[in-house]
Amino acid sequence: xxxxxxxxxxxxIFVGALAQAVGERVGIPTAGTNRxxxxxxxxxxxxxxxxxxxxxxxxxxxQSCGGQVWLPTRWANGLHGWLAVGNAGNDAPVPxxxxxxxxxVQAPLAYPVQVGPNASALxxxxxxxxxxxxxxxxxxxxxxxxxxxxxxxxxxxxxWRIRWDDGTVGWSAEGVRGAxxxxxxxxxxxxxxxxxxxxxxxxxxxxxxxxxDLHHGTAEVNxxxxxxxxxxxxxxxxxxxxxxxxxxxxxxxxxxxxxxxRTLTLRTLSSLRLVLLYSPSIPxxxxxxxxxxxxxWARGQVWLPSTYDSxxxxxxxxxVDFNRVSSARATCPFQNGFLQxxxxxxxxxxxGRAFTRAQSGCTSYGNYVVVVSNVRQRNTTNTYLAxxxxxxxxxxxxxxxxxxxxxxxGRLGSTGNSTGPHLHYEVRYATVSGSTLTLxxxxxxxxxxxxxxxxxxxxxDFNCRVSGLGYVGPAIVGTAPLHSxxxxxxxxxxxxxxxxxxxxxxxxxxxxxxxxxxxxxxLVLYLSDVDGDGCVNQADxxxxxxxxxxxxxxxxxxxxxGVVDTSDLMLVLLDFAQGCSE
Numbered sequence: 050x051x052x053x054x055x056x057x058x059x060x061x062i063f064v065g066a067l068a069q070a071v072g073e074r075v076g077i078p079t080a081g082t083n084r085x086x087x088x089x090x091x092x093x094x095x096x097x098x099x100x101x102x103x104x105x106x107x108x109x110x111x112q113s114c115g116g117q118v119w120l121p122t123r124w125a126n127g128l129h130g131w132l133a134v135g136n137a138g139n140d141a142p143v144p145x146x147x148x149x150x151x152x153x154v155q156a157p158l159a160y161p162v163q164v165g166p167n168a169s170a171l172x173x174x175x176x177x178x179x180x181x182x183x184x185x186x187x188x189x190x191x192x193x194x195x196x197x198x199x200x201x202x203x204x205x206x207x208x209w210r211i212r213w214d215d216g217t218v219g220w221s222a223e224g225v226r227g228a229x230x231x232x233x234x235x236x237x238x239x240x241x242x243x244x245x246x247x248x249x250x251x252x253x254x255x256x257x258x259x260x261x262d263l264h265h266g267t268a269e270v271n272x273x274x275x276x277x278x279x280x281x282x283x284x285x286x287x288x289x290x291x292x293x294x295x296x297x298x299x300x301x302x303x304x305x306x307x308x309x310x311r312t313l314t315l316r317t318l319s320s321l322r323l324v325l326l327y328s329p330s331i332p333x334x335x336x337x338x339x340x341x342x343x344x345x346w347a348r349g350q351v352w353l354p355s356t357y358d359s360x361x362x363x364x365x366x367x368x369v370d371f372n373r374v375s376s377a378r379a380t381c382p383f384q385n386g387f388l389q390x391x392x393x394x395x396x397x398x399x400x401g402r403a404f405t406r407a408q409s410g411c412t413s414y415g416n417y418v419v420v421v422s423n424v425r426q427r428n429t430t431n432t433y434l435a436x437x438x439x440x441x442x443x444x445x446x447x448x449x450x451x452x453x454x455x456x457x458x459g460r461l462g463s464t465g466n467s468t469g470p471h472l473h474y475e476v477r478y479a480t481v482s483g484s485t486l487t488l489x490x491x492x493x494x495x496x497x498x499x500x501x502x503x504x505x506x507x508x509x510d511f512n513c514r515v516s517g518l519g520y521v522g523p524a525i526v527g528t529a530p531l532h533s534x535x536x537x538x539x540x541x542x543x544x545x546x547x548x549x550x551x552x553x554x555x556x557x558x559x560x561x562x563x564x565x566x567x568x569x570x571x572l573v574l575y576l577s578d579v580d581g582d583g584c585v586n587q588a589d590x591x592x593x594x595x596x597x598x599x600x601x602x603x604x605x606x607x608x609x610x611g612v613v614d615t616s617d618l619m620l621v622l623l624d625f626a627q628g629c630s631e
Contacts, residue, residue, distance in 0.1 A: 070107070072149075074149070075142035075143065076230035077230060079102075081101060081141060084099045090115075102226040104151050120132050125150045145223065146162055158241060159277075161193075162195045162209070162235065164188065171221050173211070173220065178204075194211065196264075197209070207222070208220050218263070241279070243277055246272040246286075247322070248272050256269070259284070260282065260284070263278065287311060287312040288325055298326075298327060301325055304321065324611055339500045340499060342398040342500070343454045344529065345436075345502075346472075350526070350527040352373050354508070356370065361491055365520070367494065368474070368475045370474070381521075382513055383513065384515065393461045394445070394460055395438050397453070397455065401423065401435065402450070403458050414437075414440060416442065419437050420438075422435060436476055441461060443540070444459045451602055457531070457534055460542070463542065483620065488573075496508050503526070585627045593613060598613065599613055
């Protein structure tokens with residue numbers, strides 16, 4: 050009798066510690082199936098019985114009556130009443146992870162869980178359902194941390210994503226209605242600490258994490274990524290000195306503060322956003338930059354360069370147009386059949402920050418992107434080499450995005466002053482001063498022995514003319530792999546967006562029927578025009594305010610220092626209404 054009283058007392062303490070607060074979840078294991086539910090403690094009035102596998106919540110403080118502990122509960126089948134706690138844990142309501150009653154279970158915290166005695170082998174799957182493959186099985190007594198939940202209303206099953214103590218991360222069913230609860234909570238929940246890691250200057254960087262986080266469960270993780278740790282843990286993150294793309298480590302930025310060491314130890318209860326900065330390997334000279342440009346289309350595609358007398362404001366060697374061809378020849382006319390270029394992905398030729406601008410109607414370059422590199426013009430401190438991509442149908446990157454060579458930046462179209470789909474391509478000098486980016490002089494791109502696209506010379510033969518294109522030269526083959534892309538969106542590319550068409554026979558001195566609108570030799574873009582619509586206005590101000598105080602690498606970071614702060618806000622206010630029509 051004394052042993053029985055002691056057992057009840059211990060179980061009362063266990064229930065009080067794990068399932069006493071209003072709203073905490075409990076469930077019925079296999080051994081407790083059809084447990085009776087009463088209207089009150091020691092009441093003869095039976096409300097109903099509870100099948101194994103059902104979940105509920107505690108609605109108030111436990112009471113003692115008749116030598117037993119009673120809990121006020123409400124259950125997923127709508128029943129509510131008082132439940133007598135059994136003499137042993139395997140036939141009593143067991144504490145569960147999460148908050149709420151199925152199908153409204155939430156996982157705002159991380160919960161210590163254990164495979165119960167009724168689950169001799171609990172499957173761990175790649176996803177929350179039996180249709181997913183089995184990673185492994187966990188025997189009774191196995192422990193881990195449940196940190197994400199999925200409710201399958203079709204099968205009345207609660208699935209938990211668990212980081213098991215051996216590092217395995219996968220999904221396991223909490224229990225099955227009618228069969229019993231398999232997964233029980235065995236301690237107090239803890240807050241989750243979310244670490245969002247962004248990378249600037251590389252597409253992906255391997256990190257070493259200690260301890261392993263709940264989300265991945267491994268010591269090595271590729272960033273950018275989101276890490277989930279238990280609040281209060283001391284977390285050490287180490288970044289490599291050199292990224293896979295050859296860029297070198299510059300700094301971490303934590304809440305706007307730079308840290309120059311590659312290994313960080315974080316001790317905080319709050320969630321953080323980290324920015325990992327890498328500096329691309331800087332070419333030794335402008336000549337090296339020009340030699341290493343990447344052809345701005347996908348691997349294996351063949352595009353034909355062309356120019357005409359009035360191109361680039363009567364400087365035909367300082368801009369080039371490209372059209373896709375089905376095959377290429379070694380001699381004039383250097384091609385054999387043209388393909389439709391509408392919506393072809395256009396890629397960045399080098400690392401840099403991409404600025405998107407749109408012009409309405411048949412005006413100049415239409416939708417164009419300027420990618421500003423980190424290669425300075427000789428004897429300057431703020432003038433850089435940049436590439437320009439014009440007549441795009443629409444953009445694939447937001448204004449101000451940092452891109453790598455081969456990053457898709459837009460889909461080709463015939464916007465602006467264009468008689469048919471083609472890519473207009475230039476290399477220019479770009480000067481950054483305060484909140485302005487000034488596009489200056491063009492660099493000779495055609496028949497320049499220093500210029501290569503994916504290692505291939507960029508040339509035209511002024512003795513070779515192709516109807517509708519002008520002077521053409523040897524085709525260029527793309528080498529950049531095309532990564533995943535969003536589906537085509539509206540508007541669809543129009544084959545001919547302006548008056549006229551690719552004409553039959555150009556005159557010897559000019560191509561009068563071809564649209565020849567050009568950007569001027571000098572053009573000022575405002576970096577404070579955050580959305581890239583050509584006007585610094587309230588929309589730009591709101592975007593800066595939305596990101597204010599955050600580590601951020603988008604267009605809202607006007608000063609390019611990795612954080613949106615007062616200096617960015619002041620530049621928008623100083624430039625307010627610049628570029629806007631009356």
